[in-house]
Amino acid sequence: MTTAAAYENQATLTYRISFTAGPDLSGTLRRTSGTPVTMSTYYHGLPEPKGRFAGEYRHERDPERQTVNILANAVLERLGCDDDQYLAQVLAQVTGGSIELHSEKGPCHSCRAVLRQFLQDYPMIASCVVTYRKTDKRGHAIRALEPAGGDLCGSYGYEDAVELGGNWRKVLR
Ligand SMILES: [Zn+2]
Secondary structure, three states: OOOOOOOOOEEEEEEEEEEOOOOOEEEEEEEEOOOOOOOOOOOOOOOEOOOOOEOOOOOOOOHHHHHHHHHHHHHHHHOOOOHHHOOHHHHOOEEEEEEEEEEOOOOOHHHHHHHHHHHHHOOOOOEEEEEEEOEOOOOOEOOOEEEOOOOOOOEEEOOOOEEEOOEEEEEOO
């Protein structure tokens, strides 16, 4: 049993994906860190690299990871296949697209890995921008790369994110 997250993070992923045939897939996904994953999750992210929870997956419910997995499932559904057919020739039917992922907190090491893997699988997605807040709800500054607290390792965000409109912004592609 894990304790409830001290900080509830919310992520919003806006996407448009185009295919070799048929209409684009576009929409907005919203997830909150406290809610469980409700569907198949292809992108698992990374376990804690060291410390008390070394080897454990502590970011299963992170909203960034959830939204990327929900989008991957939507793409597969659009292409009429399931996880077992998650193959290069299926993904090759994706011909373009853009993603914007906004979360309150920057993505952790595990969610950054999920995003990296997703973009590797979808080379034709031309634009992926990650944004997150520069100040928390109490108005305290959040660094571009914020160290994880408690017993968690790693950090949140991207060291070279740039400020834009009160958010941190990192262009992954
Ligand atoms: Zn995460």
